[in-house]
Amino acid sequence: MEAHAAELHAHGDHPPAAHASSRVDARVLGMFLFIASEIMLFGSFFTAYFFVRVVRPTPDWHEIHELPVFVAGVNTAILLTSSATMHWALQSIKRGNRAGLRAGLFLTFCMGLTFLLTQIAEYARIGFAPHDDSFSTVFFCLTGLHGAHVFVGLTLLAFATTRAFRGHFSPEQHLGVEIPGIYWHFVDVMWIVVYTTIYIL
Numbered sequence: 448m449e450a451h452a453a454e455l456h457a458h459g460d461h462p463p464a465a466h467a468s469s470r471v472d473a474r475v476l477g478m479f480l481f482i483a484s485e486i487m488l489f490g491s492f493f494t495a496y497f498f499v500r501v502v503r504p505t506p507d508w509h510e511i512h513e514l515p516v517f518v519a520g521v522n523t524a525i526l527l528t529s530s531a532t533m534h535w536a537l538q539s540i541k542r543g544n545r546a547g548l549r550a551g552l553f554l555t556f557c558m559g560l561t562f563l564l565t566q567i568a569e570y571a572r573i574g575f576a577p578h579d580d581s582f583s584t585v586f587f588c589l590t591g592l593h594g595a596h597v598f599v600g601l602t603l604l605a606f607a608t609t610r611a612f613r614g615h616f617s618p619e620q621h622l623g624v625e626i627p628g629i630y631w632h633f634v635d636v637m638w639i640v641v642y643t644t645i646y647i648l
Contacts, residue, residue, distance in 0.1 A: 556604045
C-alpha cells in the first residue's frame with residue numbers, strides 16, 4: 448500500500464510515459480500513415496486520368512497535346528538525384544558527419560527548388576489550359592498536386608537545413624532529418640509514377 452502511494456506521489460506531477468508496443472517511433476509511424484492517405488489521394492486522380500483516357504472515346508493524349516517529355520525527363524533525373532542526396536544527409540548524421548548532413552540537405556533543397564521552378568516554367572509554355580478539355584484538366588490536377596507536395600517537402604527541408612546549420616542534430620537525435628527524408632522519398636517516387644503515366648504511356 449505504501450509502495451503504491453509512493454508511486455502515485457512520484458508520478459503526481461509527471462504521469463508515466465504511455466506504453467509503446469511498436470518499435471517504430473510514433474512520429475515516424477505518423478508520417479507513414481499520412482503518406483498512406485496521400486497515396487489514396489493520388490490514386491483518385493489517377494483513376495480519373497485512366498477513366499478519361501481509356502473509357503471515353505477521345506483522341507490519344509499525345510495527338511492532342513505536345514508535352515515537353517525531354518524537359519520533364521531532365522526534371523525527373525534532378526528529383527531522383529535529390530533523393531540520393533537526402534539519403535546521404537541522413538546517413539551522414541547517423542555517423543556524426545555534420546558537414547555531410549548540411550551539404551546533403553542543402554543540395555536536396557536546391558534540386559527540389561529547381562524541379563519546382565522548372566515545373567512552373569513548363570506551365571507557362573505548355574500551350575494549353577486546364578479548362579481546354581478533360582485531359583488538360585487531369586494533367587494540371589496531377590502535376591499540380593505533386594507540385595504542391597514538392598512545396599511542402601521544400602518547407603520541411605528548409606526547417607531541417609536551418610536546424611542542421613545550427614547544430615541541432617546528432618547520431619542519437621536525428622528524427623528531424625529522417626521524417627522530412629521519408630516524405631521527400633515519397634514525393635520522388637510519386638513523381639516517377641506521374642511522369643511515367645502522363646508523359647510516357
